[in-house]
Amino acid sequence: MCGRTACTLAPDEICKACSVLTVTEDGKKCYKPLQWKEHPGNYSYAPSYNMAPSRITPVIISEHHVQGTKRDSDDETVPPQRIIQPMMWGLIPPFYKGSAPTGHGLKTSNCRFENIEEKKTFKPSLVKGQRCVVLCDGFYEWQTSKGGKNKQPYFVYTPQPKGIEIWNRESWDKPNVWNEEEGWKGPQLLKMAGLFSYWVSTEGEVVMSYSVITLESGKEYSVIHNRTPAILETDMDVESWLDFGHIGYKEALTVLKNEMEITWHPVSTAVNNSRNQEPQLNAPISLEKKPPQTASSKLMATWLSKGSVKKGDSTPIKKESLEPKEEPTEELEEEPKEELKKELKEELKKELKEEP
Template identity: 75%
Template sequence: MCGRTACTLGPDELCKACSTQIVTSDGKKQYQAPQWQDHPGNYSYTPSCNMAPSRFTPVMISEHHVRGTKRAIEGEGLSPQYVIHPMMWGLIPPYYKGSSRTGHGYSTTNCRYEGIEEKKTYKPSLTKGQRCVVLCDGFYEWQTTKGDKNKQPYFIHAPQPEGVEIWNRESWDKPDVWSEEEGWKGPHLLKMAGLFSSWLSTEGEKVMSYSVLTMESGKKFSSLHHRIPAILETNQEVEDWLDFGRIGYKEALVILKNEVEVEWHPVSKTVNNSRNQEPNMNAPVSLDKKPPETASSKLMSAWLSKGTVKKESPSITPIKKETVVSNEKEEKPFSFKNWLKKECDNSASNK
């Protein structure tokens, strides 16, 4: 399953990170970034290392969903056009009638690949071509370690370019991180297949929401968890998943696979609580049982090593054992029997 993600890039950075190469009308090759579109109303996207369900996070959709068309207009261009749109994580069932966007009571954070065509919650999105790509730095998964009742969280992300650490902004945030000539040189985002829906509350409020498709894990990832999101690794896979006019949903589902190249590392258990919003929670940590050395513990150690004087054992000269010979006769121990015999002998001699 996928129940927590990290998405730390701003809207402009997200668009540039999803740029694709196009050929202009004059035959020139250049990179083009998707457009950003805000969610209607007061709902907005805020970057975070600890995204939980019901938060509004960025997803990429075909521009035809925005324009209301199904196929590109003839002569308009052959390059696919995308829009990045924040949506609520947790698809609102299309049959739900209510005033609260989270009041339906169903668990729709993930939608299982198996039997998805029969689910009345997701079938309308499939048939309408409402397919999206969920964008994030990566997602968290919890593994129960041997002999430990607590679950250890891991951060799973796409393979990164050399020298780029997706959890360390200083490793990639440079002035030339993107250009029309070279495209995006920053971190590679993780792109997951999803379905989205547009819902209207009884109060007339419009909410866009989505669900992440999950599958049985392949051989590599099964060592960490038995399910994995449907990850799209290439630009062609992204294009095929989003192009609902060219590729029907049955064919699109066949594209999805569970054997993908991902990397993961253990992270701090502070991510267990979704209210924790500290930065860099997706950074690697050591699983060494020894507690990490803090500034105060370092100061104490230095003070103790400086103030402690090593005590040396006094030099002791061993004493030679000698036999002492006494000139006096050795006194025999007192015996009542001998004393009584002596007294009797004295009485007899005095008579």
């Protein structure tokens, strides 16, 4: 499933990250950013490290779904252009009548692949060719522990080029991150197959919304969760999914698969609350737990730190200085002082008495 994402790039960066290789009239090859279209209603996209359903996020659709879009070519054999159109996450059912787009009360952020042709919420969009590609840095998923009590969040994303950490903007935000000759050299966005719809409120407001298609997880990803978004890995996958004019929905559905090349790492449980928006929410953390330090172990650590250096010297001893030498440069205390010995014994006795 997919219930929370990170989408941190600005509109112009997203357009460049989705650049397509084109050929000019004089035969020159160059990369061209996609066009950004604002939402038709009173909604706008804002980058977020913790994007929840009902928020506005960027998706790619075919130019044929956008009125007034001018084509570069009149050749019908040329694949339609791609347009980036921000939409509300959570498809508004076509049968819903109300004044508020979220008033229907249904959970539509995801739609299951297995019954997508049967659900009256999603089938109209499928039949009309209203297919889209949902863009994000990656999505969050919660792995349930064996006992079923604790859930550890993970950040799932597409493998990145060497040297790029998608959670670390400083690793890629350079002056030459994009140019016409080489295209986008920043983080690779995750692309998920979805369906979208147009909905008009009783007040006459037009709202575009979408749902992410999910499948049963493949063997590798099933260790995290039993459902996975339908991820489009290649440019050909994206083209086939969007080209509803030449590829019917039944054929397009065969493109979707649950085995794909993705990666993930554990993140802080701070992501559990969608109000948290810290920049490090999608950064990796360690799950190794350090054993609690007892009073005696703290005291021993204090003694070791005192015995590792000369009195009045705050410089730690290097590893090689502990090896035997002909002329030792430092005098190391091999035995704790009598008062420390006594304190250690007393602390150990105290701990033994307190153990159940």
